[in-house]
Amino acid sequence: MEFLHQAVDWIVQLVGQWGYPGIVIMMFLESSCFPFPSEVVMIPAGYLASPGYLQSANYQAGHEMSFIVVIVMGIVGSWLGALFNYYLAMLLGRPLLLKWGKYFFISEKNFEKGERFFQRHGEVGTFTARLVPVVRQYISLPAGLARMNIAHFLLWTGLGAGLWVAILTTIGYVAGQNEELIRRYSHQALLGALAFCVIVLIGYTIWYKKFRAKS
8 A cells, every 4th residue: 555655646746747748748658559547647637736736745836737738738648649540550551550569469359340340430439439448549540541531530539538538637636646536436437438438329329220221
């Protein structure tokens, strides 16, 4: 428990030292092919934006942040990481992407599943995938292969990433450095996000079937 507390303190200090550019850089990594969890970035950033941090014993002048700006920087980093994957897929193409994908933890089976789904339901897939762990990093690859309209890609990526970033920032803002609350709220947020994705996909499926029937 002491080690965990020290680790949380270190992450908070790191985010505080790097400031807003640090959020962008780390969220870029999280949204590209690197297995870097967004919780490690956005929850401490949310804490640095909270009144609790200003009144805490470990407060350092200049490390405090704005709640809104934290969310915006998180979205910007997510956009940059997603665009990196998007254009990487365009440049490499499917054969090379599969060949080198194993070094970035991308299996051919999972890639093909995502590719088939994306070909039919790219926009809703881009949005909901940003709320699902692991999947959120790689949904941009089939988008790039399919050469999805870049404006649509950025819109749906921004909406999905923005929702998830806002949730994590709020957890940090409310829970502070309370590890038990962070774990509880993070677990609830993940379950809620997955449930939300299911509801969205069910609603989309119903609409899609009716649309196809009319067509």
